[in-house]
Amino acid sequence: MVDNTISWHMRPSVLDSEIKFIPGVGPKRAQLLEKELGIRTFKDLLYTFPFRYVDRSKFYLISELHPDMPYIQLKGKFVRFETVGNGRSARYLGYFSDGRSSIEVVWFQGVKWVKDKYKIGVEYVLFGKPTAFNGKLNIAHPEIEQPKTEEGIINTAIHGVYSSTEKLKDGFLSTKAFSRIIATLLQMTLHQIDETLPEHIVKQLKLLPLREALLNIHFPKNSQLLAHAVQRLKFEELFYIQLNLLKQKVIRERTTNGLVCKVVGDKFNTFYSSYLPFPLTGAQKRVIKEMRADMGSGRQMNRLLQGDVGSGKTLVALMMSLIASDNGYQVSLMAPTEILANQHYESITGMLKDMPVKVALLTGSTRKKARTAIHEGLLSGEINILIGTHALIEDVVQFSNLGLVIIDEQHRFGVMQRAKLWTKNHLPPHILVMSATPIPRTLAMTIYGDLEVSVIDELPPGRKPITTMHFTDSQRRRLFGFMKEQIDLGRQVYVVYPLIKESEKMDYKDLEDGYESITRAFPLPEYQTVVLHGKMKAEDKDISMNQFASGKAHIMVATTVIEVGVNVPNASVMVIESSERFGLSQLHQLRGRVGRGAEQSYCILMSGYKLSKESKKRLDTMVATNDGFEIAEADLKLRGPGDLEGTQQSGIPFDLKIANLAKDGQLLQYARRVAEEILEEDPTLAQPQHAVLRYQLQQLSADKAVNLKEIS
Template identity: 55%
Template sequence: MDNLFKTPIEYLKGVGPERGSVLTSEAGIENAWDLLNYFPFRYVDRSKYHQIIDIPAMEGRAVQLKGTITGVRETGVGRAKRLQATFQDQSGTIDLIWFKGAKWIKDKLKPGVLFRLYGKPTLFKSTYNIAHPEITPFNGVAHEKGLQAVYNSTEKLTKKGLHTKGIEKLTYQLASEIKGKIPEFLPLSVLQQYNLISREQAYRNIHIPPSFEAVQKAQIRIKFEELLLLQMELLLRKNINLQKSSGYVFRQTGAYFDEFYAAHIPFELTNAQKRVTKEIRKDLRSGKHMNRLLQGDVGSGKTLVAVLSMLFGVGNNFQSALMAPTEILAKQHYQTIKELLAPLDIEVALLTGSTKKSERKILFEALSKGEIHILIGTHALLEPTVVFKNLGLVVIDEQHRFGVAQRAKLWKKNTKPPHVLVMTATPIPRTLAMTFYGDLDVSVIDELPPGRKPINTMHFFEKSRLKVFDLIKKEIALGRQVYIVYPLIQESETMDYKNLMEGYEAISRSFPRPKYQMSIVHGQMKADDKAYEMEQFAKGHTDIMVATTVIEVGVNVPNASVMIIESSERFGISQLHQLRGRVGRGAEKSYCILMTGEKLSQEGKKRLQTMVATNDGFKIAEVDLEIRGPGDIMGTQQSGILNLKLADLARDGQLVSAARQTARDILEEDPSLVQSEHQNLKIELKRHLKSKPNWSKIS
């Protein structure tokens, strides 16, 4: 790349040390290339003129007017002094106001002169005015720029004259000088396949826009190259991992798998479960290290697939480990799996933070001798004292709750890294899965077991609470159970507890003992107390479970038919969907009631409307991506892979797919990028990778 782009920002014409320093601190712009990659967030069409009469219909938007000044006056004194002018066109008049620079502007506002004016009207006491408009004499031609780029600025940048116009001036100057200085790195065949403009043309047109069509083509080109570099990074890492990491070979299905599959599976597998099990089986016998993500909505049967996978391990004389994020969930997995495998001669053990020291000693000894086939637990599995004889497979549930470093510790539990199956009940949109988990193979269970009825989801305002209580009483009378969940405000455990206890007392008045029995669970309780309350509910000894989101994962009570979510506007849509998944696990009709106050934001309304409209976790995930963006969904730990300036995973799904396919085609044809047409791509990819953190093999 040309040396021009390596120029420190302070040495560009019109910048200097002070402006350079604030551009770096406020916008991350350190050199000319960074400035060229500081893209406009919108464009204003300066070739069109509006009339004053049109302003009410264009509320909130800037307008360009053509007219004359019919009067100028100064009002106020001292700091309150301001300049007002009346601007007129053939359709009407509007007031212009300046709070600063009155003397300098007043001399320019000559009556009878035709002016071009640009600004954003605001409504004050039923009358529109424009504060601090841009105003210049009209020279009889359209605005010299036609389309004008608008850039993000900050208060500190603005103080140094780097408001949007100031930044536009710098980028305009730089973009005018780039001819012949930005090398193309996309192969000609790719440019032709997707009808993409050149890189140089894209950078010029995005900053000096000749038309909206040209801007759109420039944006598509830059988005595509951003996504292509990202996808190539992911596929290269995946290929390197596969080359470096040979995996244990699970040569046979084994007698344990065969017997369980033939005689002990409690219900018929869905086609999706069968397909995913075959994909995992193929990985485990391939001789390559498995690194697979298993996606499946709440209740889709991921645990059974995990059990079948672990049986492959036992049948090949390997041990397996299943790691869950909470003790509650680990215990539930232990009970479920122990019960499923009871007819077989397989030893299943549980290790959590509350496992007693005396029990640990016995467990560790049995584990190191290979007498325990499947170990289920929490973060306790990562401790150095946990030594396996022959660990071949690790299953990680709700994997986004574990940090990369934590997960990597499991790799060191054997001479070769064990195969890894990571599971999530949080559906991830395809574009995100291709990006965040691009170095994993992805399996999806997109089918619920037969007999599962869709949950009837309803939204009620506080004023309808009595209706909700009537529903609860009817369901309890039918022998069902009810969850009532309160939001968890991370900043204030005290407030969480207060909200929960106030709610508990109010519910107690409407559902008095001894007719109704209640359990209560919250984060401030001791683990044993929590476990006792949950056990009482699971055994049907209590009718209502009042809780914070501690029950989001890990509670499986088929008899529970109603989920009430209080202040549901304060939950993310994925969390609402997870909570809803706690009911609908039995054969009976189930309900999810979303309670809110009367005032809801537009975003809040969209979340609740989506929940009421669909039970499909993948549709919900798409809405979540649109509302929150990829970084928020995956969490800051995972969003470090994104360095996208223009591309948007929520809206550019087709481009993500095209970039993924192109990256795959290029690397299949030329894995080391040695062909002449890929030399510039290789250079650009190296430059791209220099700015990235070093990832662990487990994503």
């Protein structure tokens, strides 16, 4: 079979050319575009799409305008101009009339150019956004042109609006200038742009050809063609992400042998029969069964374990560790912080009790003598389970026979950091990544599309749902009264602040001020309050933690350092100050610090009285549900995937140019199905009609490698 990829490799693409060679750009503008928007090549520019569109076929009367309107279009004449103010505060005003009414047009910059350009009594088309100032409507810095039909590619009623910055505007790169540059580029290159999908896919799915899609995404002839262009480009973006992930999975399954862990031996059985802290839920049994099948199959396990806060992931991880140990293999468990690593160590050694399983802890704080003993214990095989932080990936840490790697809160690690652990054995160990941050299905398919996914969707028996309430600052007396009631019942309270010190720019409660007000309301000796934040020394953190964990302290005032790894079952109240500042996932993580005992627990969201629409929706969502997956879906819709914590580190080292994971879930699943069908028929994409797919995946991998270097 002839490998047609050579023709793709050998043909240099015009789209790789630098934008400085486009007429109207030049070196200075090219430098500005690269710095501000990351646009360096012809392709970068063509794939910088409008973020919205306006219909330039409609004209408004000035009398119809109001300040809540988006961009509008007027036709009329200037009746007079004047300069108001002096020096830097000077502004140039033009009075624009449509023959019935007039509106003020204002310029703060570029006045000399405006004075020379626009004349009284000449008909113009004016395009801009009406705003209210001092009780009157005006339009600042509108686009203005004479009413004529432009020739060529830009002649369209629907105009795209592109993202810009102040520096781009200062460099005269407005939306209009941007459109003209893209129009020039399309006229130069459109006939040279190669199709990026196989012909049979384009025909079978009735997609617009790439050239038509690019033309109509920038200069749509009508709204129907715009919709088809958007659909084509979204499909292609999602399709190649899925094809790339699924092909990696196919290659791994075909070429990577796994360590065989078929034995369910004494350690697992003894623990299950005599040491299990509580009966397994149905969900825990299901995921253990899935992992046992993976580890005994002879293929390398690559599995994501998702579970809400407190769902029992650590117990499942321990039981899989015991299976690995029963089969003669060592286990490594890596956590992102020392607090969480210590928590895992205490939790796991506590559950194992006197079982003959050697567990060690390795963090940045581990003393040299203990570190040396750990290194020796790993090489001799004496240590069965090693728990730690980034210290585990150091070259000096070598295992005798590493069989299972567990990575907790894995979104906090870089891709390269995680991969270092996988190379610490002659055969790749089984991989289990865990996340207590529920991930929406569409995002999971994009980040973890090459992994099998297990979900623990039940809480252990006896856990009561946390009651969540939203209080404003005016209800602080009520809050303090409630805290005292809970402390009198023998419970403990967390109070979490977003900042350590007051910020002049941010009107949010800070920890130092909050600590003072709480110690006034809860004075010694009756009440004991401790502080915990990321800037404290390690020994001071330990003192605070120990006082709170032992019950000596009633209240812990903290920053989000307690988001993971703090487990005090007696703490039943979580107060989150300035809760409007936090994202939904973070609020849910903080809430998960309580509700770990049998008593009823509470989460109180404190906020100012005035809230934005989005903030109110977030807090309402928290009050309405305890379901982490429901919250994650809501967070994705509110903020989008790029803003969700951890997505960049989790394995999306590229930006989606046009698809939206919050809105395009169905299209994503469809694109994944198409990719699966292709790989079922041609797993290595060796067939001639798939040469274009091989080439595009190589391009994607090259881009990904560049971005991985930047984030790792």
